[in-house]
Amino acid sequence: MTPVHRNAPGTHSSDLRAAAADFGRRRFLTGTGAAVALAFAVNLPAAGTASAAELDAAKIKSDPFTLGVASGEPRPNGVVLWTRLAPSPYESGSGLPAKRVSVRWEVANDSRFTRVVKHGTVDAHPEFNHAVHIDVSGLDSDRVYYFRFRAGAWISPVGRTRTAPARNARISELRLAAVSCQAYHDGYFTAYRHLAQEDLGVVFHLGDYLYEYAVTAAGGSRNYTDRRLPAHYNRETVTLEDYRLRYALYKSDPDLMAAHAAHPFVVTWDDHETENNYADETPENDVPPEEFLLRRASAYRAYWENQPLRKPQQPDGPDMQLYRRLYFGRLAQFDILDTRQYRSDQAYGDGWQTPGPESEDPSRTLTGGTQERWLLDGWKNSRSTWNVVPQQVTFSQRRSLPTPDFKLSMDSWDGYPASRQRLMDGAEAAGLDNLMVLTGDVHVANAYDLKKDWNDPDSRTLGTEIVATSISSGKDGSDKPSNYDTYLQANPHMKFYNGRRGYVTVTLGDDQARADFRTVSAVTTPNAPISTAGSFVTEAGDPGLKPV
Incomplete structure (x- = not known):
């Protein structure tokens, strides 16, 4: 944390104070011009995230899982699984075109995935920088699971996660x-x-x-x-x-x-x-x-x-x-x-x-x-x-x-x-x-x-x-x-x-x-x-x- 020195109250110009009133957070999105500016600034998808063309994952020529995998938000019946496709993570666009990519995910009882309990396929969208969030449900409470992702021929590192105990469970x-x-x-x-x-x-x-x-x-x-x-x-x-x-x-x-x-x-x-x-x-x-x-x-x-x-x-x-x-x-x-x-x-x-x-x-x-x-x-x-x-x-x-x-x-x-x-x-x-x-x-x-x-x-x-x-x-x-x-x-x-x-x-x-x-x-x-x-x-x- 670095010390800062803000301007003392009253030093803003009248134009800036008027702008602050016009662009208050909760009113910011109500003005057409502001909404357009915001959408442009953060690349918000306009007509739904499935609008982008699909990229054949087989055409990804280098490892897209350079940022690893993660899980979070443990609840008794599930967790969130995360990854982001980035063959070239230090480049704008991460080395992928502005196309959606099909990603397969798996959850298993063991790290070798001989007992897969949940699986599915999801699109990684360019509007979200090809990030993937899987809200997995239907899992057992208070249990360790393993997960991974696949895009084309590429397989991610294996992640380990754990669900929360049941709400009324007595855990020591x-x-x-x-x-x-x-x-x-x-x-x-x-x-x-x-x-x-x-x-x-x-x-x-x-x-x-x-x-x-x-x-x-x-x-x-x-x-x-x-x-x-x-x-x-x-x-x-x-x-x-x-x-x-x-x-x-x-x-x-x-x-x-x-x-x-x-x-x-x-x-x-x-x-x-x-x-x-x-x-x-x-x-x-x-x-x-x-x-x-x-x-x-x-x-x-x-x-x-x-x-x-x-x-x-x-x-x-x-x-x-x-x-x-x-x-x-x-x-x-x-x-x-x-x-x-x-x-x-x-x-x-x-x-x-x-x-x-x-x-x-x-x-x-x-x-x-x-x-x-x-x-x-x-x-x-x-x-x-x-x-x-x-x-x-x-x-x-x-x-x-x-x-x-x-x-x-x-x-x-x-x-x-x-x-x-x-x-x-x-x-x-x-x-x-x-x-x-x-x-x-x-x-x-x-x-x-x-x-x-x-x-x-x-x-x-x-x-x-x-x-x-x-x-x-x-x-x-x-x-x-x-x-x-x-x-x-x-x-x-x-x-x-x-x-x-x-x-x-x-x-x-x-x-x-x-x-x-x-x-x-x-x-x-x-x-x-x-x-x-x-x-x-x-x-x-x-x-x-x-x-x-």
Whole structure:
């Protein structure tokens, strides 16, 4: 996350303010000219996706499965399977003509596919950059399956996935991982190679799957000596083609492909999938609102194309509903949030600021009213042992100093304290004994107790927050960042702080949850080993983190 400096209120011209009114997100698609501009910008299919001519898959002369395979959104009776055909992934169009391609898919009980249980054929359409999303149903609950794709004579790598337990099933344990922030230009995705070897039921990606920043021919800090990346990567992503090519670069990483092939993913975005620190319709920089909404529509479209998401998550222009709810038996309810698309603009121009009337305005929201009500209603109706909230930015209070002149991050929940308090009050009113927030964004590993009163360390603990460090963002990092002692002193509810790269695994059980912070020694050089930097448990019915 990079600090930004927005223009102060009132510095926009009257023409720009008028444009903002004319091109508000929900009115953007109602004007004929805007709709045409948007359709042109994101290549929306006009008369149905079957309109393109068909390409004989036998004419594909090189491997189209260069981006691997993935699965996601596990439910008791099915999962989403994903791949994208890209014989030349670093080229515009990925080496395929603007024709649809027939793709066969198979799901089996074994990795050799001697017992195929589901199969079918689907078209990969050029309008969706030849991405394939298969929403498979009719599978057994809580079971491992294997899947693959075929296009002509080409067969994809084999993927492994797992369905969720039945909604009312009594399961004793679920082991998951949380990951975030994978800047390609900051280093290798070595942590994913280790993650692929873990025994997991599901992986939650908490945002910043890619970064919009330029990547040099040498791959930035990867410092390639045996290959050169095309020049078009050495610029910021703005157009649909830019975002599509950037996903191709990221998804061609062998460690990321290994993780996707090994586990089902549940994804949510943060800011860099579009632009650093944007807030709803407000961009990072002073550009016309219609220009930013076109960029956002392109980014959202490319995100959906390249993730194992269901049809309800397909974007409608610059809008995409990403918040959703998943269940794993009676053990866990997961409420996946989107804290980027509906938020009020960051207070005081963003960055780290002294809190005051602007940031503490009760009308400010990080989730938007509709999503907030959806979350609170879900908690009221929850019968799960654990209520887990995978989301993006730090939820707990995080003071910069232990003195009265402390500052808070206006991009995190600290910049929206009234919004946070409504959720804390709602969780307490719903009687949630075991609330756990999963967080990304900050490129460090943290563990927090969620306090009823942040200013009183002895106040009641209402839950826990587990912050996953980055996969690569921030480069190698260190075990104890320069502000280590200051942060721990300023925030007594912070129980763990580590600045290395990696991920966190969480084991949910009937009696307790355990978090293991897994870190690699380096990402600027490949193949670093992994170790456990810290482990904590929180007991069911008795929130609060205890070191193991």
